[in-house]
Amino acid sequence: MTDLHPVRRALLSVSDKTGLIELATALAERGVELLSTGGSAKAMREAGLAVKDVSEITGFPEMMDGRVKTLHPKVHGGLLALRDNDAHVAAMDEHGIGGIDLLVVNLYPFEATVAAGADYETCIENIDIGGPAMIRAAAKNHGFVNVVVDVEDYDALLQELGDNDGQTSYAFRQFLAQKAYARTGAYDAAVSNWMADALSLEAPKRRAVAGELKQTLRYGENSHQKAAFYTDGSNRPGVATATQLQGKELSYNNINDTDAAFELVAEFDPANGPACAIIKHANPCGVAVGGSLVEAYQKAFDCDRTSAFGGIVALNQPLDAETASKIVEIFTEVVIAPGASDEAKEIFAGKKNLRLLLTDALPDPRKPIMAYKQVAGGLLVQDKDVGYVGMEDLKVVTKKAPSDAEMADLLFAWKVAKHVKSNAIVYVKDGATVGVGAGQMSRLDSANVAASKAARMADVLGMDESPAKGSAVASDAFFPFADGLLEAAAAGGKCVIQPGGSMRDNEVIAAADEAGLAMVFTGMRHFRH
Incomplete structure (x- = not known):
């Protein structure tokens, strides 16, 4: 096998015809013979x-609604034959098999068909068979054959041919082969995962995971770690679908924190009013709703002004000029929102390092998707936590029941607690967090941290007393003992929302009654590790 190998004959069969004519024209100008099928052949003609139908080469027409057209020895032999193997060359001569030096294939749009909500039979018909078979054959024989599966590689192919007088290098063919196998692997993953969902298989024997590179990152969580960002389709x-209008390239931590912020703010339906979440190290340092977007931002910012510095701001409504002017008063890493006014964009333009991401929509907080976490030697796979609790799901367990205003704050606090690292305690007052205790080893410690945050808020804002006084308190999991509950009461909490389910629920309820608290159980917990 020589390093350089000429491209004399090419088979082009694509679903996405972007750039097809330009590529085919450039190949034809180099004297490359063109083979094709169906719609691709029609478009080129x-x-x-000048293009030959594969059916002319094989002697068989396309049949069975196009299911059988390239599955033939004259196609696969042309892709798989080793050009420097005498026995292979003799077999080609004996059976009239011509070599195929270039395969350009992109597959039936299975992923797009599923995403569009097509029925089962339509999805089945959009599973490509001949395409993956040819791609794998060509990729295996990359010593001689080029295989292109991405439109974005057309220019690179033509550049390679131009640089090498109509030939390609072994290194280039290796590069194409790796991309080809990754594409068929991702395609098979999409099909297998879709079928697992269609069959309601909660834990299939094998679970395939695939992604497409969105960007290489400068480093990971720390500067000595390599990292990249992949989309899952x-x-x-x-953050994966957003358009970045300005600012430096996102870092690994930026992406992780921005995702946490936007998923949290999406819990608040924009039809019910503006909401803002400010995140630091994947935990909320302030969340609020308000009569306007700038009010929601200010209330979220006031919760923990120290931690908000260098944080991530997520909005559930398009960014306006007034809110933009307020945000740029301090250093902020990223702002993510469904949209932004021209005036807001102009204001941000003066802060060249501030990243602005626009998404056009909010994620559905109740839509089930799979969540993955790597552990040594394996993957943990679960449904994303899309658990929802409404007013009708709450059970009052104390002698005192929450007022309507307290109930609204309890539900607000519960939504926030879902997005705080366990153990989580959240204090909320008038539609805004006033203290967040995250990631502590005991619930008592989290209640204490949240109370200290509220006390600091009072100092910073010059308040007469801690805003935790009269607050609603959420706990992401049950109180195993009454101590954490009593710590929240001592801080000024007046009502509590928690899952319940502890062996000592009766002791905790009795302690709440003695402290004059109203408490409701959700029957659902929100651990977040």
């Missing part, structure tokens, strides 16, 4: 190009 609105 209409452009005035779900098109869920968020």
Whole structure:
């Protein structure tokens, strides 16, 4: 096998015809013989190009609604034959098999068909068979054959041919082969995962995971770690689908924190009013709703002004000029929102390092998707926590019942607690967090941290007393003992929302009654590790 190998004959069969005519024309100008199938052949002929149908080569027509057209020895032999193997060359001569030096294939749009909500039979018909078979054959024989599966590689192919007088290098063919196997692997993953969902298989024997590179990152969580960002094809609105209008390239931590912020703010339906979440190290340092977007931002910011510095701001409504002017008063890493006014964009333009991400939509906080976490030697796979609790799901367990205003704050606090690292305690007052205790080893410590945050808020804002006084308190999991509950009461909490389910629920309820608290159980917990 020589390093350089000429491209004399090419088979082009694509679903996405972007750039097809330009590529085929450039190949034809180099004297490359063009083979094709169906719609691709038709498109090239209409452009005035000379092209042979694969059926002319195989002697068999396309049949069974196009299911059988390239599955033939004259196609696969042309892709798989080793050009420097005498026995292979003799077999080609004996059976009239011509070599195929270039395969250009992109597959039936299975992922797009599923994403569009097509029925089972339609999805089945959009599973490509001949395409993956040819791609794998060509990729295996990359010593001689080029295989292109991405439109974005057309220019690179033509550049390679131009640089090498109509030939390609072994290194280039290796590069194409790796991309080809990754594409068929991702395609098979999409099909297998879709079928697992269609069959309601909660834990299939094998679970395939695939992604497409969105960007290489400068480093990971720390500067000595290499990292990259891949999209999963779900098109869920968020950091993976957002358009970045300005600012430096996102870092690994930026992406992680921005995702946490936007998923949290999406819990608040924009139809019910503006909401803002400010995140630091994947935990909320302030969340609020308000009569206007700037009011929601200010209330969220006031919760923990120290931690908000260098944080991530997520909004559930398009960014306006007034809110933009307020945000740029301090250093902020990223702002993510469904949209932004021209005036807001102009204000941000003066802060060149501030990243502005626009998504056009919010993610559905109740839409089930899969969540993955790597552990040594394996993957943990679960449904994303889309658990929802409404007023009708709450059970009052104390002698005192919450007022309507307290109930609204309890439900607000519960939504926030879902997005705080366990153990989580959240104090809320008048539609805004006033203290967040995250990631502590005991619930008592989290209640204490949240109370200290509220006390600091009072000092910073010059308040007469801690805003935790009269607050609603949420706990992401049950209180195993009454101590954490009593710590929240001592801080000024007046009502509590928690899952319940502890062996000592009766002791905790009795302690709440003695402290004059109203308490409701949700029957659902929100651990977040």
